[in-house]
Amino acid sequence: MQAYNPSFARIYNQRWTGFAQRVAPQIWTFYESTPAAEHRSLLDLCCGTGQLALAFLERDYHVVGIDLSEHMLLYARENAGSYLATGQARFIHADASDFGLDERFGLVVSTFDALNHLPSADALRNCFRCVYPVLLPGGFYVFDLNTRAGLRARWNGVQVENTEEILLVTRGIYDEESEKAWTGITGFLRTESGLYERFEQVAYNIGFDLAWVRSALLETGWRSVYFARMEDLGMPIAEPERENRVFIVAYK
Ligand SMILES: C[S@@+](CC[C@H](N)C(=O)[O-])C[C@H]1O[C@@H](n2cnc3c(N)ncnc32)[C@H](O)[C@@H]1O
Numbered sequence: 001m002q003a004y005n006p007s008f009a010r011i012y013n014q015r016w017t018g019f020a021q022r023v024a025p026q027i028w029t030f031y032e033s034t035p036a037a038e039h040r041s042l043l044d045l046c047c048g049t050g051q052l053a054l055a056f057l058e059r060d061y062h063v064v065g066i067d068l069s070e071h072m073l074l075y076a077r078e079n080a081g082s083y084l085a086t087g088q089a090r091f092i093h094a095d096a097s098d099f100g101l102d103e104r105f106g107l108v109v110s111t112f113d114a115l116n117h118l119p120s121a122d123a124l125r126n127c128f129r130c131v132y133p134v135l136l137p138g139g140f141y142v143f144d145l146n147t148r149a150g151l152r153a154r155w156n157g158v159q160v161e162n163t164e165e166i167l168l169v170t171r172g173i174y175d176e177e178s179e180k181a182w183t184g185i186t187g188f189l190r191t192e193s194g195l196y197e198r199f200e201q202v203a204y205n206i207g208f209d210l211a212w213v214r215s216a217l218l219e220t221g222w223r224s225v226y227f228a229r230m231e232d233l234g235m236p237i238a239e240p241e242r243e244n245r246v247f248i249v250a251y252k
Pocket of ligand 1: 003004016017019020045046047048049050052066067068069072094095096097110111112113114117118
């Protein structure tokens with residue numbers, strides 16, 4: 001289980017929101033070009049601090065967010081505060097591999113390596129089995145994965161960022177045997193008082209076999225599954241294992 005801890009959730013909410021903000025318009029541009037878009041309802045699975053959810057809320061979608069970290073959800077609820085009050089948004093503490101909802105959605109997403117955080121292929125398959133029934137017929141599950149090539153290329157080594165605001169040390173190692181990339185993020189962030197708060201998070205990303213991912217989705221019941229790049233989610237790509245990160249578009 002990889003629920004982010006309180007101090008890391010605070011840093012995440014400040015520094016790692018760019019991906020969700022960049023990918024949100026790509027996802028709605030794709031989704032709104034399909035007939036499923038008559039349903040303006042989104043399940044943001046592994047929603048983190050809620051920036052992607054917020055972008056869809058501002059576009060009048062009804063949004064439910066799920067995350068395993070209560071600390072991430074605190075920020076999601078704060079960021080989407082006014083939408084919680086009206087009932088347009090709801091955030092739930094649950095495991096992506098073991099949840100059920102009565103509501104149905106036209107679109108489900110899991111972004112920014114979230115599913116690489118699941119502990120095993122079985123957990124990923126269970127996630128697909130949880131998502132399938134909450135998706136309306138004709139709906140889409142869109143998620144990204146770091147590929148094994150991407151983890152090997154980008155998750156090895158040490159990076160240091162050293163500014164007045166933050167000292168951030170990221171140590172990564174990709175273990176070929178387990179196909180697991182471990183990341184240790186340690187640092188100090190300046191607080192409003194001028195003092196520095198220490199934070200630390202260890203997380204791993206599993207590199208899943210993409211052919212297996214596609215088969216597992218089709219076996220779960222999706223009608224079509226293809227791989228794409230963020231810049232054009234409507235355009236299937238032929239060699240996903242050569243990418244550093246791919247998007248999976250699954251159509252029910
Ligand atoms: C890299 S963050 C991505 C957050 C968000 N989707 C984004 O685009 O910024 C991964 C998130 O997955 C959550 N997570 C990890 N394992 C999970 C699980 N089994 N079920 C639900 N959430 C999980 C973490 O708590 C974290 O918020």
